[in-house]
Amino acid sequence: MIEATNLVKRFGPTVAVNDISFTVAKGEVLGFLGPNGAGKTTTMRILTCFLVADSGTATVAGYDIHEDPIEVRRRIGYLPETAPLYNDMTVVDYLNFIAEARGIRNGGRKAAVDRMIEVTSLKGVTKQSIGSLSRGYRQRVGLAQTLIHDPEILILDEPTSGLDPNQIIEIRELIKRLGEEKTVLLSTHILPEVSATCSRMIIIDQGELVASGTPEELSNQASREGTTVVSIRGPLPEITSTLAAAPWVADWHQVGESIGDLHRLRLRGSEGRDIAEDLFRTVVTKGWSLAELYREQVSLEEVFLRLTMSERGDAAKEERSEVNPE
Amino acid sequence: MTNTLTVFKKEFRTYFASPMGYIYITVFLVATNWLFLRGFFLINQASLRGFFGVLPWIFLLFVPAVTMRLWAEERKVGTAEVLMTLPLRDHEIVLGKFLASLAFVAISLALTLVLPITTAIIGSPDTGSIIGGYIGALLLGAAYLAIGIFASGLTENQIVAFIVGIAICFVLLVLGENIVLFTLPTPLVPVFEFLGLGAHFRSISRGVLDSRDIVYYLSVVVLFLYLNLRTLENQR
Numbered sequence: 028m029i030e031a032t033n034l035v036k037r038f039g040p041t042v043a044v045n046d047i048s049f050t051v052a053k054g055e056v057l058g059f060l061g062p063n064g065a066g067k068t069t070t071m072r073i074l075t076c077f078l079v080a081d082s083g084t085a086t087v088a089g090y091d092i093h094e095d096p097i098e099v100r101r102r103i104g105y106l107p108e109t110a111p112l113y114n115d116m117t118v119v120d121y122l123n124f125i126a127e128a129r130g131i132r133n134g135g136r137k138a139a140v141d142r143m144i145e146v147t148s149l150k151g152v153t154k155q156s157i158g159s160l161s162r163g164y165r166q167r168v169g170l171a172q173t174l175i176h177d178p179e180i181l182i183l184d185e186p187t188s189g190l191d192p193n194q195i196i197e198i199r200e201l202i203k204r205l206g207e208e209k210t211v212l213l214s215t216h217i218l219p220e221v222s223a224t225c226s227r228m229i230i231i232d233q234g235e236l237v238a239s240g241t242p243e244e245l246s247n248q249a250s251r252e253g254t255t256v257v258s259i260r261g262p263l264p265e266i267t268s269t270l271a272a273a274p275w276v277a278d279w280h281q282v283g284e285s286i287g288d289l290h291r292l293r294l295r296g297s298e299g300r301d302i303a304e305d306l307f308r309t310v311v312t313k314g315w316s317l318a319e320l321y322r323e324q325v326s327l328e329e330v331f332l333r334l335t336m337s338e339r340g341d342a343a344k345e346e347r348s349e350v351n352p353e
Numbered sequence: 354m355t356n357t358l359t360v361f362k363k364e365f366r367t368y369f370a371s372p373m374g375y376i377y378i379t380v381f382l383v384a385t386n387w388l389f390l391r392g393f394f395l396i397n398q399a400s401l402r403g404f405f406g407v408l409p410w411i412f413l414l415f416v417p418a419v420t421m422r423l424w425a426e427e428r429k430v431g432t433a434e435v436l437m438t439l440p441l442r443d444h445e446i447v448l449g450k451f452l453a454s455l456a457f458v459a460i461s462l463a464l465t466l467v468l469p470i471t472t473a474i475i476g477s478p479d480t481g482s483i484i485g486g487y488i489g490a491l492l493l494g495a496a497y498l499a500i501g502i503f504a505s506g507l508t509e510n511q512i513v514a515f516i517v518g519i520a521i522c523f524v525l526l527v528l529g530e531n532i533v534l535f536t537l538p539t540p541l542v543p544v545f546e547f548l549g550l551g552a553h554f555r556s557i558s559r560g561v562l563d564s565r566d567i568v569y570y571l572s573v574v575v576l577f578l579y580l581n582l583r584t585l586e587n588q589r
Contacts, residue, residue, distance in 0.1 A: 075438040079589045100440045107438075111431030115370040116363075127359040128439040156370070172435065 028053045028180055028210040029074060033083035036069050043069040045234035046083070056206040058225030059214035062335055066234040067214040068108055071182050074212070075105045088179055101129075104178035108185050110169030114158030118149055118168055121157060122175060129176040143171040163194045170201070181205060183213040187220060199224050218328055232335040245330050254323050256282065257306055258291045261315030266290060269313065275305050289318060356441045360449025361456075364423070368457050381415050381461050389468055400478055401469055405486040405558045409526060409551050412490075412497055417518030419457055420501030421511045423450045424581075428509040443585050447578055451502055458494040462487065481560035489557030492570040496550060497522050499577035506584040525573075526550045 029051040036044040044066045051057045059067045072078040074085055076096035084091060090098040113121055122140045126132075131139045144150055147167040152160060157168060166186070173181060186202065187195045202224050205211060215221065221228050222242045229239040238245055259266055263285060270276050270292070279294040296302035303320060310317045368374035388411070389404040396403065427433035436446065466487075472478045497518075504518035505511075527533055529549015534542050546552045550573070553566040 072434070077434055077438050077589070097440045097442065100438055103438070105435075105438045107431060107434040109431065111435060113363075113367070113432055114430070115367055120366065120370075124359065124363045125435075125439070127362075128356065128441055130440065132355070 028055075029085065029087050029212060031070070031074065031083070031085040034070065034073055034080045034085060035082045036066075036073060036078060036080050042234050044073070044080075047231065047234070047236050048083075049229055049236065049239060051210055051212055053210055054206075054208070055227060056202070056211040056213070056225045058221040058228035059212060059231065060216065060218070060221055060228050060331065061214075061231040062216060065231045065335070067231060068184055069234075070231070071105075071184050071212070071214060074099075075103055075182055076100055101176075102179050104173035104176065104181045106169050106173040106181075106183045106186055109189065110166050112157045112165060112168055112172075115156060117154055117156050118160075119144075119153040121168065122171055125172050126175055131176060139175050143175050146174065147171045162189050163191065166190060166194070166198070170198075174205075179209060181209055181211045181213075183211065185214055185216075187215070187217070195220075218331060230331065230334050237334045238330075255294050255296070255302055255306065255320070256291065256323060257294065257320045258289060258318035259310055259315050260289045260318055261310075261313065262288065263290055265313070266292075266315070269309065270294070273305070273309070275300060275302050291319075356445040357449045357452070360441065360446050361453045364450050364453030365456055368453070374457065377415070377419060377457075378461050378464065381411070382464055384411055384415075385465050386468070398476075401472060401483055401486060404465075404468060405490070405554075408486075408490055409493060409554055412494055413519060413522050413526065415461075416458065416494055416497035417501040417504065417515050417522065419454050420498055420505050421515040421518060422505065423454065423502055424505040424585075425509050425511045425514045429511075437585075443582055447502070447581055447585070451498060451574075451578060454498045454502070455491075455495055458498060459491060462490055462494070479560065482558060485560040485562060486558035488562065489554045489566075492557065492567065493550060493554045496525075496570050496573040496577075499574040499581075500525070503577040503581045503584070506581045522550070 029049075031050070032048045034044050034047045035042070047066070047070060049057075059070070061067050069078065073080045074087060074092065076092050076099055079093070084093055086092070087099045088102040090102070092099055116124070119140065122143055123136060126136045126139050144153055147170050149164070149167055149171060152164055157165065160168065166189075170186075173183070183202070187198050190198065199220065202211060202213065206224070206226075213224070225242070227239070227241050228245065230237050230245075270279055275297055277295045277297040279292055282291040282293050285291075294302060294306070296305075301322070303322065306320060307317065368377075385404065385408070388407045389401075392403045424433070427436060437443070469478065469483045473480075500521050501514075501518040504521060505514040507517060508514050526549060529546045529552040533549075534545060537545060547569070553569050556563060557566050
């Protein structure tokens, strides 16, 4: 449904989007994940033809963003970040305007507007001016704007930002429901949102695509590079020399103090291999005994942090740790 | 065409959705009436020459205030992102906005018709020059509006848009005024007089409808709306 190839967008000297390619299949809910300023919004703005890519192209529902921007826009429902709205207009006037601009005129218009008021529960506030609405209502008006022409593709830029927990759940449920029949591309920097709503995710950082896959795939991939913790009862010098000589150990170190002759170690397998069985066999042949052996679980957060922070200093790390609002 | 109409309706309603539109019109009417009546009884003539004489200067402040929010606010609030991802072409949006502001100015002008009507009751003014004056005022207003929309597209700050709008209008107006013409070598005088916004208005408001004057104003409108389109393209 969406096929982006080598998109590049520069703003002066900064490269906001650097050579990003991806596809979104029909009926898929794709999560666009990345720290603030990674290029998520810029990519979405290119797909909705708000911005023009410096190079590269994309097809949306079979139409090229450079050749047929109007046809592309017809097929997309786009909710920009923070849902910008005309504050002086009333809710119903605004929806009427959007419907007309979307080519829903005359008889169809009233039906479409009424349906949206129903779906997004705006009944009580239709005559109010948008400027007087609360954050949650504004977001719903934004969603109504996005959905009014029943688009095949939804592009939602941080659809739950600034909402309270109940509203977040409400919006997620709505997205899930919509995702059953529509193609959805949504951006977020909130990780639980991805596992809650998306069938697949893409992580971008500093304008570049760093990973893509289902949430499970990505955490599996990361845990393959994960570590194994083992507690062995035996003579420390012999254990040390054996592990140092073993080809399947990339590096290892001791965790905490030895308790008598019980030593706790954390190891990383060479080339990302799973070394639990190797460890077990070694312990058995050497005649030591095994007190514990487990692989450390890698959460989605760690995957995200590892992928987006690899080449940065600690300052960025600290800044990032404040990001997750949930 | 229908798309332009949709944008037109939205923009036109916005003028009256907040008190701003009413305030603009009130201030405009108070200013024009006061400036008109101040000299009216002194000259003791049933003529609107005084009114049309100050109009280009009142418009200089009034018209950029009408257009300043048209793009600046869209960009500041972020609604430009919604508007420009709707299946509308840029020129349809620009034209819709322009026509809405033109309608607003036309309404303001129509409300000053009280003046010629009063004048006609107490005397016998030259109807031809009054009709010409209103046509000229609308054309002059249209030119100012196009310049104002262009200025509004340059920034997301309404005040900046307002001042830039005034500045461009002022330069184009003063170009053809005597104060500039006196300083120029003689061969350049007719050129600058033609380029200035004021001379064409004066000639129309004498009751002479010359196609050159109309073409001049339409060219200014087309030029600045086109420049506005280019600015929008560059921002994409």
